[in-house]
Amino acid sequence: MQCQICCTKKSQFYCNNCLNISPNLVLSKKFALIEIKNENEKLHFKINKILNFNQKNTTLLSSKFEKAAMLSSRRTNLKISCNIDLVAKRVQEKREKISQLKQKLECLKNKGELVEEVQERAHIRNEWEHKISQITSIVHKQRHAKLEMLRNWLLLRKRENSTELPYTISFQPIISVKNINKLPKFILSESISVIFKFFHIFSTFYLNLSLPYSLETKEDNLLDLCGKIVINSIYIARLFKQIPYRYSIDLRALLETYDIDGFFFSVMNFEKLDHLKLVKDEESNYTLNLKYTTRCILELLNGDAVQDSSQVIYDQDRWFVVK
Structure with missing residues (x-):
């Protein structure tokens, strides 16, 4: 320091x-x-x-402390008594439940024949369920084989080397928004007739039920026929759970992603449909009707909002909107 x-x-x-x-x-x-x-x-x-002040008031404080201790002890005693009552009540409920179960057990012992019968029926049910599962698997295999035969018979193909006409059926290009302005009318009509022939055979021999639309006459508007193809494809996709039942689809987004030909090919080959915009039914404005589907196709075809398919005319193998 x-x-x-x-x-x-x-x-x-x-x-x-x-x-x-x-x-x-x-x-x-x-x-x-x-x-x-x-x-x-x-x-x-x-x-x-x-x-000196604390020494004078020790008696007063001690009396208050004793009273507080007495009140707290009384409170704890009341809590303990309440808990004892609850436990006793639960014990009594469990005793009653045990007695009921014993009575049921005695009834089951007296009904031994009924138990054996139930077990026998359960065994029979399991056998039938196993047989049904085997039969359904065989039926599914036969259906897939039939569908593969149908695809091979009508030559439903995907062309890897072509971007303009990527999908064909019976050597005819499948109609789409991209090629509807490029192909002659007779080729488009032939393509639509083959597609509806595919729908007819598929619904008759594979689904055993009818689709929403069929080719009743060839005089229908070409765009209406395209809308019918889209609606039939959506109906089949819902049947095979490629599209959930409780959801609706944004048809415009679907056509922009897959187009008519790609969507038809994916549905008929049971491919997984990715990149779909799904909307719940209660919140959806998209309805599965021909007028709305045709309007979506027109909007994609012309790039503008079109209200009615009657505005479209055909001239020299080209479609356009009258403005």
């Missing part, structure tokens, strides 16, 4: 020499010492006063 005045090494904070030489420092220290003694006396007086 060093002296704070002369900076010599000393064992005290101020050395004796510096204290003797600087009387101001000595006086200040003495005055500080006197003030500290006075403060200590005041603090001792306060402490004695507090202790």
Whole structure:
């Protein structure tokens, strides 16, 4: 330690020499010492006063503490008694349940023949379920084989090397929004007739039910026939759970993603339909009707919103909207 005045090494904070030489420092220290003694006396007086006050009021505080302890003990005793009552009630309920189960067990023992009969029926049911599962698997295999035969017979193909006409059926290009303005009318009519022939055979020999639309006459509007193809394909996709039943489809987005030919090919090959915009039925504005489907095709064909298919005319193997 060093002296704070002369900076010599000393064992005290101020050395004796510096204290003797600087009387101001000595006086200040003495005055500080006197003030500290006075403060200590005041603090001792306060402490004695507090202790004397506590000694006078110990009896009052002890009585209040005893009363609080008595109330808390009474409260805990009431809680314990309530818990005991609840446990006793649960025990009684379990005893009643055990007695009921014993009665049921006695009834079942008396009805042993009935139990054996139930077991026998369950065994028979399991055997029939196994047989039905085998038969359904065979039926599904036969249906898939029939569908494969139908695809091979009508030559439903995907052309890997062609982007303009990627899908064909019976060597005819499948109609689509992209090629409807590029192909002659007789080729489009032939393509539509082959597609509806495919629908007819598929619904008759594979589904055993009728589709929403069939080719009743060739005098229908070409775009209406395209809409019927789309609606039939959606109906089949719902039957085979490629599209969920509780959801509707944004037809415009579907046609933009797959087009008519791609959607028909994917449905008939049971391919997984990705990138579909599905909307719940209660929130959907898309209905499965011919007018709305035709309007979606027209909008994609012309790039503008069209209200009615009667605005479309055909001239020199080209379709366009009258404005």
